[in-house]
Amino acid sequence: MGKSGLLNASDIHGVWSILPTPSKPDASDWRATNTVDLDETARAVEGLIAAGANGILSMGTLGECESLTWEEKKVFMQTIVETARGRVPVFVGTTTLNTRDTIEQTRYAHSIGADGTMLGIPMWCNPCVDMAVQYYKDVAEAVPEMNIAIYANTEAFKFDFPRAFWARVSEIRQVVAAKYIGIEFLLQDLHLTKHRMKLLPLDYQYYAAARMDDFVDAFWSSGTVCGPLVSTTLRDKVIAARRTKDWTDAHAFQGRLVKTAAPFPEDSFKTFSIYNVALEKGRIDAAGWMNAGPVRPPYNDICPASYLDSWKASGQRWAELHKQLETESSGK
Amino acid sequence: MGKSGLLNASDIHGVWSILPTPSKPDASDWRATNTVDLDETARAVEGLIAAGANGILSMGTLGECESLTWEEKKVFMQTIVETARGRVPVFVGTTTLNTRDTIEQTRYAHSIGADGTMLGIPMWCNPCVDMAVQYYKDVAEAVPEMNIAIYANTEAFKFDFPRAFWARVSEIRQVVAAKYIGIEFLLQDLHLTKHRMKLLPLDYQYYAAARMDDFVDAFWSSGTVCGPLVSTTLRDKVIAARRTKDWTDAHAFQGRLVKTAAPFPEDSFKTFSIYNVALEKGRIDAAGWMNAGPVRPPYNDICPASYLDSWKASGQRWAELHKQLETESSGK
């Protein structure tokens, strides 16, 4: 059972780190089994908590929910939960092709002590608002003590996550957060969800989102595992700005942060969504803080080198910023 | 092991009936297990073979590959295979979110005697040609005695199935057929696939496709289970036209057939793909030849009544045509 019990939106704050599922060297081969590097998993979770991450999100797209076997998922989530030991909330991905498989996996995750599921929408048929909301309701009803973070990915789930969705899904008690996407509709969705859940923007958009509304005090970050000090610094600069009403420092930090970013291939999230796993794992491995390892099939060996290089460089820039921050903080 | 061994493209001809996965009355409830109505399954398979169907395709979208549990899939495919007893080739769906799960399911299907898999593409990340071709190659290599029919559904798999895909995937020995979509590029794709595989158009487009090229002598039909005599008549009219070089009769029959069709909601395949399962099961049940039963979650209870009514009416028109053909044929 989840260490934290049912959370409230106010329990979700700070840095929510996306954790990749570290893979062994042969993991790109379809013949491989038990491809999860559990030692690296434990090391990364311990490292994130030590560095001050406030929560862990796993088994979304870059976490390869889509290409892990069920046996692998089980040992992976066990390792996270056992390593975290309740020190931070742990959300694991239990997205499948249908309601019943998701319920089975979510029940298991709850039974071993995961605090929540970062849950996407079955994506075979095209979703609609009615279907998506009913699906979250059914899962919530079936596993009533499990926290749910909506995993909002417009390409993966072929769904625009429109205003009506947020208004309705936020009425489900267990839905306490969302790995939210974009800031275009953030103010509207904050209004519609009535503070019943936290909408977590991406790290790169956290500064902008945080300025829009004080309720925004958490973000998700796949960069944290490239160097956690970047993420915690971002978090803390915003906290300081809110206290002092002086955003100069936070704005300046945003300027440094944004320089680490990589562009989407062809400037397109749609194209990025072909190579998502390879680009993110490549970026993480290039940063050097942890070892994400090879991509699992069928998404291995398809990413053009030029795209990959651009994301590796992003990881290196992030790592460099992490190092600079270490120096700066030790200099104080 | 498959009764037929490795097929050749020339082994695929005639009516390939899509079989829904009949469900028990409570199947829309997420609490339900063992939702497959096996008696109805056996009855339908026996009926199709008796009526002269040339092959069976199952567990695509309307066959709810996406919302069956693995346990259900296993008993369903067992029942089909045992009923068919090698009289016609049986292809079952083993599409999953990744290569390894698909291989596991395909191996199982092969082990119990299915002749082939009607196999779609993992649809979480956006596919590209390289990924899709490699995926089919990996599955073919892992289960070398299994026949493969490409399941080409542009919405479900977010993939345009472009010319380069067909040229390359047809080089895989085991790829012998495709549940093909549309006729726009049929001539081009026939050229590119070099007679190594059969591209099966939809029943409603079979007349047009068959006229384009003599190599086209098979089609898929979700209407067959609404009244098989319609499908077999269509098949036989084309055979007769080819023999006599007189297409008058086949053209006239196409005119009768098309009157049974239902429009896509909003004239859009994208919108249809939200309600696919409900519309197809509703159409089948309205025709009365077999009982497809309720839709499994998460796709239950979302389809607007006006859309559903239109598809039910289509099923009734198909059933009526089936009955007319019975009368006509008995009158001869």
Place this chain on the structure above:
Amino acid sequence: MGKSGLLNASDIHGVWSILPTPSKPDASDWRATNTVDLDETARAVEGLIAAGANGILSMGTLGECESLTWEEKKVFMQTIVETARGRVPVFVGTTTLNTRDTIEQTRYAHSIGADGTMLGIPMWCNPCVDMAVQYYKDVAEAVPEMNIAIYANTEAFKFDFPRAFWARVSEIRQVVAAKYIGIEFLLQDLHLTKHRMKLLPLDYQYYAAARMDDFVDAFWSSGTVCGPLVSTTLRDKVIAARRTKDWTDAHAFQGRLVKTAAPFPEDSFKTFSIYNVALEKGRIDAAGWMNAGPVRPPYNDICPASYLDSWKASGQRWAELHKQLETESSGK
């Protein structure tokens, strides 16, 4: 006034050649005026008629309706009409951003003797069926003796040209033809338009379309100006096949024809629609039968060389086929 008066669908048959708007050497410069090469225009029109083309379509997309000034359009259409002298029907493009400008241009075209307009839909706002049908009705009412060919281009006009559109627009007396796109819905649209208008497929799809339904006896071709004998041979092979009920020869010719085709860049009509003018003019100039000349701004100098080369090669293959056919026919 149009030489032909109001046409009927049955008046539209055979090869309808797309005519580019030949440009002078400086036509890519925004400073240039009077960029239409009228001598080449007259030469091409005379050549097409001499070669047996059955109708002329001009000022669609590749005909640069979008980038000609009104003064240029006027002299261009005058030249076509004066050269054709009523020997074949001449349709000129009068698509603009709104109903009233289109009416003004259509009235002018009618006044100088054009038989019809190949008319697209204002494309600033997104069209809907109601808007599109009303627009054609208004133009028809304003210029009641002008024939209209619907110019169906899904990318240019952001419009899917759905079934409901064809059913309704074909009720307008003056709508006698369409530069139709694709064959996917051809049988349905033939049914819905009730033989009130001709739906002209592309040359490359004419064989397939003609086999589907005997009513299809005309096609549009931007290849005709790459070597008209290819188009007229295609036309005549189909006529012969219909007479003899033996399609072997027509099918074989389709096999030769298709080898001249160029792929859409990235296999995508959307991408093609960025470079449409450059690719088509490049293909025509490479074929050598006429001189289409440089692209007018803003569509000049943007096309990647690799795409252009592929289309130039297509033009050369078409020209070669034209030459082969000359040899073959002289050999008889």
Place this chain on the structure above:
Amino acid sequence: MGKSGLLNASDIHGVWSILPTPSKPDASDWRATNTVDLDETARAVEGLIAAGANGILSMGTLGECESLTWEEKKVFMQTIVETARGRVPVFVGTTTLNTRDTIEQTRYAHSIGADGTMLGIPMWCNPCVDMAVQYYKDVAEAVPEMNIAIYANTEAFKFDFPRAFWARVSEIRQVVAAKYIGIEFLLQDLHLTKHRMKLLPLDYQYYAAARMDDFVDAFWSSGTVCGPLVSTTLRDKVIAARRTKDWTDAHAFQGRLVKTAAPFPEDSFKTFSIYNVALEKGRIDAAGWMNAGPVRPPYNDICPASYLDSWKASGQRWAELHKQLETESSGK
């Protein structure tokens, strides 16, 4: 010649009001000519300036650039310029289907004293970055004393306005502003445009945009003509917040403002873009501050009543807020 000469980005600030093109009662009839209500035009311009608007943008989509005749455009822009008498900068729309027509219209606009053009991209062929940037360069070169505001509308111009576009187009000296769309990429585009131009967000997003970056101090508003005090209050609240570093009041006002908004039909900008003109003119007329009048063809009489009602209600809510602000300010 433009009253202001060449502007700098810093000259663009405050409320930039979108002005519809008021139409006479018969303007929906394609037979109508001279449909611009010039008295209402003069009245509205005078009213906007009196109310404190900082700039005027006209003849975008709701301003019916697409459906005005050239004669109408000329008298309309003359009236605006003559009424404004240089008190605020006036930008008029000169978007056409091609570079040369746009240059002709832009030259005319400059010759009569318009300060700038709000300029969209030719939208017949699909734009690409190279084409779009070259087009703006050509226009700038041809009319070197004319200021240019990029009119960024993703649906009208089929263009995503990606990062590379902004980086490059902002290098053109005369490009000083953009009717920008969305806030998703605002921080990135601010970075890329290097303060060479102002990116004007929509009024409803101005609060959020202004918080992101102090450089954002101007916005566009089609609401201003529904009651200008709303727009000027929004502007002034942000100015005050920046001075005091206390955003409480501005945030509260944003809360009042957002309640006046209407949803896009079907929550979709794509669908909105079918009915754009009708919805915006309906909203303005319902507010009662000015009379926008009927929609010009081909966009008249197509908008479903339910969509229209929703936008009329939005206009009324805006008007009510305007009235409340009058009361509040007179109470001070």
